[in-house]
Amino acid sequence: MEIIMSVVIGFLFMAAVYLMLSKSLIRIIIGTGLLSHGAHLLLLTMGGLGGESPPVVADGVSVSDYADPLPQALILTAIVISFAVTSFFLVVAYRAYQELGTDNMELLKGTEDHE
């Protein structure tokens, strides 16, 4: 299971890097979304996959049959944060598109000296 997860994470990172290197802003935003998904899955996998075991220690459950709840709490927090950041990024990108008239990163290069 860990191996499958590692491959998935690697694929997500690969796709994210590919998308973030493109010129279109919307692709870059999707890329950042994939990047944070990859990071969240990595956090979950690294914390140890508990399989079907519950994240609470009840009576009669030995510690070996118990899934670590901390990574789940951590990625929940990280997901909420990346949700907020991605939506903010989308709003900024939309405003920038309205104001600057382009979503092509090639045209967003440079500083005010070049205007």
Next chain:
Amino acid sequence: MSNLLLFPIIIPLIIAAALMLFPNKIKMQRLIALLGALLTLISSVFLLFKVYNDGIQVVTLGSWPAPFGISMVSDLFSSLLVVTTSLIVLFVVLYSFPTIGIKREQSFYYPAVLFLMTGVNGAFTTGDIFNLFVFVEVLLMASYTLIVHGGERQQLRESIKYLLVNIISSALFVAAVAFLYSVTGTLNMADLAVKIPQIENTGILTVIAVLFLVVFGFKAAIFPLYFWLPASYHAPPMPILALFGALLTKVGVYAIMRTYTLFFTMNTGFTHELLAIIAILTILAGCVGALAYFDVKKIIIYNIIIAVGVILFGVSQLNEAGVQGSILYLIHDMMIKAALFFLVGIVAVIFGTSNLRKMGGLMKTYPVLGWTYLVAAFGLAGIPPLSGFPGKLLIVQGGFEGPQFWGSIVILATSLIVLLSAVRIFIYAFWGEPVETKPLKKPAYNAMLFPSMILVAVTVFFGVGAELFMPFVSGAAEVLLNPSLYIEAVFKE
């Protein structure tokens, strides 16, 4: 257990949330924001003295015992930084009144500043590495709002890059935390300091340490990860720039200082030498930028990068003088950068441009501004007895006592470049033939000059009276150099 250490985090949070209720009443906004910053400053000073008298303060949120719950830890180092942060936010709020403009004030400017303050104070106080991530995200979120605040063309363009860089570094942060958790099984900093020396495989830990250096390096703008900083910081208006320049990079610096003294000490021969080399390269890269530009904002922005290098070099030596110097210099740098941005902001308003070549001859019309700027510039370069001197002296001494003595030589040499870059602004803007200036009303000028002068006065006091602050600084350095003090305090709860 004392909830006092949470007050500098909660007060700005509550005030910011309350300020969102009535965005259009500017007088109320100003008054309450100022009051909030003042209350935070008072509570943080109380906290500093409580920590100084009673030792390290710890609260574990939700009453969960130490390694399981989130610990909030206030030692002298973090409480000193919290006091400095609160002081700077207070002055930035004061400076914003005449400069930021009514339109921005009506669209949640003050709440964003206070949210930023919450994040920065929280990041300085937390004792849990994932909680550090959360507070860093809080302050980044506020900084995203501030950098794009007002929605000018340049701001929109630069904020996209700023957002992208920070999102990538945040994803790396999560990945680094994941690796650390899988190796150690804990995220509490004190617990990490206990567990890490027990792990025999230091190779993987060294990789994780370097990964964290990259993550925090993005925030702290170390070489070669500083590329995003000059353009992004150039975009927002001056009070926001002062806030960013004084506080944001310092959170990254603090995180490096904390992690590299508390628990990433298993392979100092590699990690700390790397840190020293990167610090020196950061200084050199900053110097090149500071000399290359003829834009007053850019010159000071590159000086931020230089200062980051100087502070990190002190930490990398891991000896008493070096760490003490780093702490002193960090506090000095936060204040002096805010003061310099304030003063340069006034100059830019007077000329209507930030291009040095279009300035000149201010000394006749605005002598007070000129002399204040000169004092601040000397303070930046570390001319005794001003505030940059004691910190730099100790860092250089630490370098000579430590393994990388050549670093101290570079720091001494680059001090001259720092002085040159800062005095160049003085020469071009205040000397020479008078250039036509924009009309500036006397009350507005005074309202801008007043907070700047007080802040410069505070830095002068910090330099001249460095002896007064030394007990605090040496106490802070003691905790950094003896992780056992920190660990005991956290687990005593």
Next chain:
Amino acid sequence: MKTNDVMLQTVTKVVTFIILMFAVHIFFAGHYTPGGGFVGGLLTASAIVLLMLAFGIQTVKKIVPVNYVVMTSVGLLLAIATAAASILFDVPFFTHAYDYFDLPLFGETSLHSAMLFDAGVYLVVVGVTMTIIQTIGEDE
């Protein structure tokens, strides 16, 4: 171009209420099982967005006249106040109080102060999501 959206509007009238009920369920389920203020808030926001898609932003503004920024602020204050109340009792921040009560209709119910915090989260999530969507959707 005017599209024929009778189907969407008819379905929306029913589905919105189902989503809202489900949101309330999820919110309370968060007590011991998966769910909570964040998911509940997102579901509520999605119900309102569905209304907006079917009937247009202006119409929805008339039926749900809420200032979402104020809602966010109130939610934040509620959440912080719940957490900060522990300071008054001189226990660490975020410590939550709970007890079991015999309520009419519900029988024995456990009530937690954490639920007030979650209600704050719920308000913040609805407020923030709707603010974002309104900002993008308004200027067409």
